[in-house]
Amino acid sequence: MKKVVWFAAALLAMVCLFLSGCADPAPSGIDSKSDSEEISLSQAQKEEPPVVSSAPEEEPVQKLRLSDYGITQDRETYFSQERYIDWDFTTGGLRGDRARIDWESMSGYNNQFYLETDEFQLISGKISYKKVPILAVREKMDHVFWESRYLLYYSTGGALYRAFIPDYPNIEPEKVGEFGEEFQLFLPVTNFVTVICFPSEEWKAYMEKGDASIDFTGIQYDYAFFDVRDGSLTPFRLSDLGLDDRQFIVTIPQEDLYKIP
Numbered sequence: 722m723k724k725v726v727w728f729a730a731a732l733l734a735m736v737c738l739f740l741s742g743c744a745d746p747a748p749s750g751i752d753s754k755s756d757s758e759e760i761s762l763s764q765a766q767k768e769e770p771p772v773v774s775s776a777p778e779e780e781p782v783q784k785l786r787l788s789d790y791g792i793t794q795d796r797e798t799y800f801s802q803e804r805y806i807d808w809d810f811t812t813g814g815l816r817g818d819r820a821r822i823d824w825e826s827m828s829g830y831n832n833q834f835y836l837e838t839d840e841f842q843l844i845s846g847k848i849s850y851k852k853v854p855i856l857a858v859r860e861k862m863d864h865v866f867w868e869s870r871y872l873l874y875y876s877t878g879g880a881l882y883r884a885f886i887p888d889y890p891n892i893e894p895e896k897v898g899e900f901g902e903e904f905q906l907f908l909p910v911t912n913f914v915t916v917i918c919f920p921s922e923e924w925k926a927y928m929e930k931g932d933a934s935i936d937f938t939g940i941q942y943d944y945a946f947f948d949v950r951d952g953s954l955t956p957f958r959l960s961d962l963g964l965d966d967r968q969f970i971v972t973i974p975q976e977d978l979y980k981i982p
Contacts, residue, residue, distance in 0.1 A: 785836060785853060785889065792870050792887055799871055799887070799912065803982075805975045806909045808868045823852055824867045832858040832875070834867060836889075856884060856892045864906055872912065879904050881915070883949070897949045906942070908970060910979045913950050916970065918942040940966050946979065 787793075823835040835852035842851045858875065866874040873884040873894075879901050884894040898917075906918035920928075923939035946955045959966045964973060 785838075787887060787889065790836060790870060794871070795887055796885055799885075803911050803913050805911050805981070806869050806872065808909075824865065826862065826865075830859065830861050832862055832865070834858075834873060855886065855889050856894070858894065866907070866909055869909070872909065874907065874909055874915070876904065876907060881907060881917075881947075898947055898952065900947075900954075907947075910946075910975050911981060913948055914979055915947045915949070916978070917945045917947045917954065918970070919945070938967075942970070944970070 823837060824832065825835070826832045833854055834856040836855050837850040837852050840851040841848055856873065860877050862875045862877055864876045869886075871886055873886065875882050875894075879899055880896050881898045881900065881904075882894045883897045884892050886892065900917055900919075903919050904917065905920060908916040908918070910916055919942065921940045921943045924937070924941045927935075927937050927939065944957055944959070946957060947953070948955075959968055959970070959973075962978065964977070970978070
């Protein structure tokens with residue numbers, strides 16, 4: 722009986738040894754992890770991932786030497802006396818060296834004003850001056866004047882806004898006047914006086930007819946001098962100045978259009 726028991730135990734041991742030898746080995750090329758490695762992996766899975774901000778980093782403000790653009794006067798000096806805007810309407814250019822101010826718009830919205838630097842850049846195979854943004858205006862502009870070294874003007878929603886370029890990099894447009902829905906165009910003449918243009922009764926009657934085949938020969942605009950110092954609006958006709966009422970106003974030199982007292 723003892724021999725039978727011993728034989729059965731020996732047979733069971735052999736079967737267990739055989740089964741352990743036939744077990745699948747670990748796949749080639751993959752090392753089994755130690756207890757310490759498993760603990761480290763478990764801890765790493767519990768740690769919070771780093772927070773990454775999706776907001777774009779603000780570009781550093783590029784320092785510009787405004788004197789390189791002929792901009793040499795600060796706000797106090799520039800507004801210490803009345804002076805003509807440094808844009809020659811009759812020639813379509815600045816008086817003296819150009820200020821190299823540029824303006825881009827998307828259907829009137831997302832307006833961006835720039836100053837061109839002396840550096841060149843290559844964009845889409847074209848060489849151009851590198852531009853530094855100085856002012857962004859998101860709302861739609863109805864009309865814009867940006868050719869001066871010192872002042873930018875634009876109109877929107879019947880209001881006129883003005884910005885002083887030497888305030889860069891902290892340029893803030895200011896509302897200087899409101900003229901209603903019929904306010905269409907404007908023309909800065911001095912740093913204080915701007916010509917405001919309204920559609921004339923002749924022009925409104927012509928537009929109501931809607932017949933483009935008939936040439937308009939009347940007076941298209943009624944004009945008024947707007948003085949930002951006191952908010953006054955003084956109507957005038959070109960004939961009052963010894964000029965032709967049908968003359969296009971931007972062909973008239975500022976000195977003939979308005980006399981500085």
